[in-house]
Amino acid sequence: MQDYHFQELLDIMDRLRVECPWDKKQTFDSIRCNTIEETYELSDAIIEKNYPEIKKELGDLLLHIVFYSKMGSELSGDDYFDINDVTKGICEKLIRRHPHIYGSVTANTSEDVLQNWEKIKIQSEKRKSVLEGVPKSLPAMIKAYRIQEKAHGIGFDWDNKEQVWDKVKEELEELQSEIKADDNRENLEMEFGDVLFALINYARFLNINPEDALEKSNRKFISRFQKVEQKVAEHNQNLTEMTLEQLDKYWNEAKSEEKDK
Numbered sequence: 001m002q003d004y005h006f007q008e009l010l011d012i013m014d015r016l017r018v019e020c021p022w023d024k025k026q027t028f029d030s031i032r033c034n035t036i037e038e039t040y041e042l043s044d045a046i047i048e049k050n051y052p053e054i055k056k057e058l059g060d061l062l063l064h065i066v067f068y069s070k071m072g073s074e075l076s077g078d079d080y081f082d083i084n085d086v087t088k089g090i091c092e093k094l095i096r097r098h099p100h101i102y103g104s105v106t107a108n109t110s111e112d113v114l115q116n117w118e119k120i121k122i123q124s125e126k127r128k129s130v131l132e133g134v135p136k137s138l139p140a141m142i143k144a145y146r147i148q149e150k151a152h153g154i155g156f157d158w159d160n161k162e163q164v165w166d167k168v169k170e171e172l173e174e175l176q177s178e179i180k181a182d183d184n185r186e187n188l189e190m191e192f193g194d195v196l197f198a199l200i201n202y203a204r205f206l207n208i209n210p211e212d213a214l215e216k217s218n219r220k221f222i223s224r225f226q227k228v229e230q231k232v233a234e235h236n237q238n239l240t241e242m243t244l245e246q247l248d249k250y251w252n253e254a255k256s257e258e259k260d261k
Helices: 006-019 021-025 028-047 051-072 083-096 110-123 140-153 161-181 185-205 210-234 244-260
Strands: none
Touching: 006 021, 006 051, 028 051, 028 210, 051 083, 110 140, 140 185, 140 210, 161 185, 185 210, 210 244
16 A cells, blocks of 8 residues: 655645646635535544544645645746745744744743744734734634633733633623613623623633533533433424423433433
């Protein structure tokens, strides 16, 4: 069996781009959504700790990087780039952002490293805002978490988790007030968003990734609900015709079975 290396992948991509009807017609725009899908598939494999699947999905993502780089090499003028430009760029960035390894800066903790990163981004990369590097199209929860991390990187943050919890309670009170007023849907939505933003901040202070935490709750709910559906089927009942009390009984049974494992 042939032992393939990175150069073989580049050679295969070159040939597919010339000879394969499908590969020839692809553009940056046409495979963008595929790349997003592959990223989520990798995310699923990581959550499930399915290491053979992680290996496979990493290969799929690597293919996309090579594909984009090949298309970049077909551009002209200042737009041109190839895989060597891509790897050179990331190598230079890693060295630039690790002056505690490749320079004379001292960083004894991961916290020091993060703060150095934000300073470097602002100074050497000429960013107008600390928040400029947060992608606009990120899902809202991940975006909130990254915004808070970046603000923390330049020292704009609470001192302790007790202060953050007080903020959560304050936002909850404001939400309750808006609910009682019941006169402005936009304000209600804003206050609800403030509660979520504060809770995400609190999760950060607990060293919990809120996206991971919510996904675990999602999967737990799916597992329990599917067990409810299974119990309904076993009793030859119709899910849509059952009362909430009947369904809740099966739900509690599913919870008890989880505890017994």
